[in-house]
Amino acid sequence: MESRRAMMILDDTSLADREGGFEIVRRVGRRHISHAFHDIDGTHSLIRDWPPVMSALTAWVIANGLPESYDSEENAADIAGRVESLRAEETDRFAIESAGLAALTQMEWAIRRALQDGTLSLAERPLEDEEKTANAEVIQRIWEGRERFDDLPESPRVRDLLSAHTPRLFHLYELVLAKASRDANLSAARKDPAAWRVPGSLEFLRRLHAAGVRNYFVTGSVMSTAQRPEGMLEEVIALGFEVGPGKVIESAHGSDWDRKMPKEEVMRGLLADLSVSGEHALVVGDGRSEVQAGAAMGAVVLSRLDPEAWRLRELHRELGTNYIVRDYREPALARLLQPEQA
Numbered sequence: 001m002e003s004r005r006a007m008m009i010l011d012d013t014s015l016a017d018r019e020g021g022f023e024i025v026r027r028v029g030r031r032h033i034s035h036a037f038h039d040i041d042g043t044h045s046l047i048r049d050w051p052p053v054m055s056a057l058t059a060w061v062i063a064n065g066l067p068e069s070y071d072s073e074e075n076a077a078d079i080a081g082r083v084e085s086l087r088a089e090e091t092d093r094f095a096i097e098s099a100g101l102a103a104l105t106q107m108e109w110a111i112r113r114a115l116q117d118g119t120l121s122l123a124e125r126p127l128e129d130e131e132k133t134a135n136a137e138v139i140q141r142i143w144e145g146r147e148r149f150d151d152l153p154e155s156p157r158v159r160d161l162l163s164a165h166t167p168r169l170f171h172l173y174e175l176v177l178a179k180a181s182r183d184a185n186l187s188a189a190r191k192d193p194a195a196w197r198v199p200g201s202l203e204f205l206r207r208l209h210a211a212g213v214r215n216y217f218v219t220g221s222v223m224s225t226a227q228r229p230e231g232m233l234e235e236v237i238a239l240g241f242e243v244g245p246g247k248v249i250e251s252a253h254g255s256d257w258d259r260k261m262p263k264e265e266v267m268r269g270l271l272a273d274l275s276v277s278g279e280h281a282l283v284v285g286d287g288r289s290e291v292q293a294g295a296a297m298g299a300v301v302l303s304r305l306d307p308e309a310w311r312l313r314e315l316h317r318e319l320g321t322n323y324i325v326r327d328y329r330e331p332a333l334a335r336l337l338q339p340e341q342a
């Protein structure tokens, strides 16, 4: 059953392959779009300068394991003060390749890398061969953008270690990010929201909404809907995005501190609840997971990437994006998506 709401018409048939900061990677033709899923970080918000922090923190864990009180305020401040010197080649690459995955998956990768290198060891005895093999396999899968590994034989002690420390490390990551840049950027955004939104973002979302498209925010970060907004929700509010039934953003979805929610599962769940098929959905993002998920769902995928993000541009092309746009002010984007005539 398809919903027959007012929609947006997406039509690339009269557009050139390239125009200004807009590029067609795979043509779609003409479609009705009724629902749009948007990543937040890097796609609409510029508040989180997370890749250097992700690189520094994961490099620190690989080198040091998880010593006692690793997640203290003190250690967070220390890491935040040394972000540039802690970064490493492997973890810089990881930050780029893993963009869009749940932060909990990225934390799990760091812990598994420390286990693999032996900087983190299990109390009773070292990793056995089978445990090493399963661990190495998960590390490889995370590089490939995968987030579920339930089919692999994992020993209970490795699983226990991960479930105890992944959420703690996630808290540390948020603490380091807050101290390194996020809190200062959030304060600046409260005074001047437009400077911290991707140019044209709010207008683009409003245009979709006015045409009858339902917009959803889907993030790999924590999206608290508790009474006191925290984390990503604070940022969304500071930037002036209105969230709630009937508003510009219908609802916002993320992970919990201790339970990851891969974007593909969130988006597929929403489509199923709404009885909408993927072909009527638009996925907008800057990370691999939303592009991969959007392509797998049969949705139209729009990548929002800076011109100098060459590796991500290459990756998004490989993963099946349809269009790449520098920001939402591109005239070609306004011609690509037009309200359905009443």
Ligand SMILES: [Mg+2]
Pocket (backbone or CB within 6 Å): 039, 040, 041, 042, 043, 099, 100, 285, 286, 287
């Ligand atoms: Mg993002």
